[in-house]
Amino acid sequence: MGRIxxxxxxxxxxxxxxxYDKGQQKEPMWAPLFDGYVPVRAWLEALRPDLFIVVYNDxxxxxxxxxxxxxxxxxxxxxxxxxxGWGKRDLPDMRxxxxxxxxxxxxxxxxxxxxxxxxxxxxxxxxxxxxxxxxDTRWPVPIVPLAVNVIQHPVPTARRLYKLGAxxxxxxxxxxxxxxxxxxxxxxxxxxxxGTRFGFVNQDWDNEFLDRLESDPEPxxxxxxxxxxxxxxxxxxxxxxxxxxxxxxxxxxxxxxRTYHAPMITGYGLLALEPA
Amino acid sequence: MLEEVAGTKVFNGERSREGYRLNRMAMSLxxxxxxxxxxxxxxGYARRMGLDDTEIDLVRRRDWKAMIDAGGxxxxxxxxxxxxxxxLYEVGAQTAGMxxxxxxxxxxxx
Numbered sequence: 092m093g094r095i096x097x098x099x100x101x102x103x104x105x106x107x108x109x110x111y112d113k114g115q116q117k118e119p120m121w122a123p124l125f126d127g128y129v130p131v132r133a134w135l136e137a138l139r140p141d142l143f144i145v146v147y148n149d150x151x152x153x154x155x156x157x158x159x160x161x162x163x164x165x166x167x168x169x170x171x172x173x174x175x176g177w178g179k180r181d182l183p184d185m186r187x188x189x190x191x192x193x194x195x196x197x198x199x200x201x202x203x204x205x206x207x208x209x210x211x212x213x214x215x216x217x218x219x220x221x222x223x224x225x226x227d228t229r230w231p232v233p234i235v236p237l238a239v240n241v242i243q244h245p246v247p248t249a250r251r252l253y254k255l256g257a258x259x260x261x262x263x264x265x266x267x268x269x270x271x272x273x274x275x276x277x278x279x280x281x282x283x284x285x286g287t288r289f290g291f292v293n294q295d296w297d298n299e300f301l302d303r304l305e306s307d308p309e310p311x312x313x314x315x316x317x318x319x320x321x322x323x324x325x326x327x328x329x330x331x332x333x334x335x336x337x338x339x340x341x342x343x344x345x346x347x348x349r350t351y352h353a354p355m356i357t358g359y360g361l362l363a364l365e366p367a
Numbered sequence: 368m369l370e371e372v373a374g375t376k377v378f379n380g381e382r383s384r385e386g387y388r389l390n391r392m393a394m395s396l397x398x399x400x401x402x403x404x405x406x407x408x409x410x411g412y413a414r415r416m417g418l419d420d421t422e423i424d425l426v427r428r429r430d431w432k433a434m435i436d437a438g439g440x441x442x443x444x445x446x447x448x449x450x451x452x453x454x455l456y457e458v459g460a461q462t463a464g465m466x467x468x469x470x471x472x473x474x475x476x477x
Contacts, residue, residue, distance in 0.1 A: 151442045155394045174397050176446035244379040285441040286375035289463035320372040
């Protein structure tokens with residue numbers, strides 16, 4: 092059977108792309124964040140994972156509002172990079188594991204989660220911005236992308252996504268092959284990209300979120316969308332993408348690493364956990 | 368339906384319906400050939416994409432705040448801004464009723 096060997100929560104941002112591509116990770120503005128990824132990458136390599144399941148959100152790149160899926164599961168062996176409106180980065184297409192994806196699709200539907208199943212799917216910075224800091228860009232570990240609508244309300248509740256984590260675990264543990272899986276959740280942390288609170292960052296809330304997600308996550312599911320956005324900004328609703336990762340790991344976890352840095356208009360977080 | 372949080376309108380179904388054409392035009396700019404066509408002839412391109420005169424005028428005036436009010440999603444509007452070479456900070460600051468300089472000064476004083 093499959094086994095969850097680790098969990099990673101990470102922010103994603105278009106700005107990570109140029110920083111990485113131009114080798115600016117050591118610049119004072121970015122080092123406090125990017126330095127945090129170095130030990131996490133080493134830890135991930137030591138875990139020898141066979142698969143990354145990535146719960147993320149698309150930013151109107153693969154999907155548009157003509158048919159915006161609430162939950163969309165990649166079921167391909169290759170995931171090209173989306174052009175978000177300013178050209179693509181010089182990175183190879185990401186690798187997938189369609190066989191596992193179809194197993195996951197069957198298991199999720201049996202557990203009453205009904206994703207849109209995508210045999211062609213481009214991934215945007217929601218996946219590709221932080222991934223080069225966590226693994227080699229030849230992409231040795233295949234991914235299974237799971238996109239959550241957090242950009243056009245109504246979006247799923249925090250509780251729903253927390254339950255999704257348990258369904259992911261069930262799917263992984265019912266896979267016939269002995270594979271080692273790392274579950275990732277990405278988005279946020281606090282930020283707001285428009286309106287009177289443009290540039291809003293709430294460092295207290297971001298750190299409280301990281302504390303609670305690690306030690307006592309379940310009560311976070313009682314927060315309403317209004318609560319999340321009041322505390323973390325309208326675009327900070329992405330933080331709920333971290334919940335499936337956390338619940339997939341089970342009640343007790345051991346922290347491997349945690350980083351927080353808010354140099355601009357977004358609180359950036361990184362959290363690496365192992366099931367205890 | 369969730370409408371507003373701390374003075375910011377939430378991008379919900381009603382707003383998505385209202386801003387559909389504007390957002391759809393923005394989505395088309397994820398293709399390089401369309402970006403080139405848009406930059407070469409903004410008005411003609413926008414008209415071919417079905418925008419009405421009011422919407423075309425908002426784009427012409429780079430009035431990001433009004434585009435948000437007309438149902439534009441920030442994730443789509445930044446594609447229009449990107450094609451036109453307008454940075455995200457300038458878009459965001461304007462939607463907050465500030466110039467980029469005012470926003471940067473405010474941030475510095477934080």
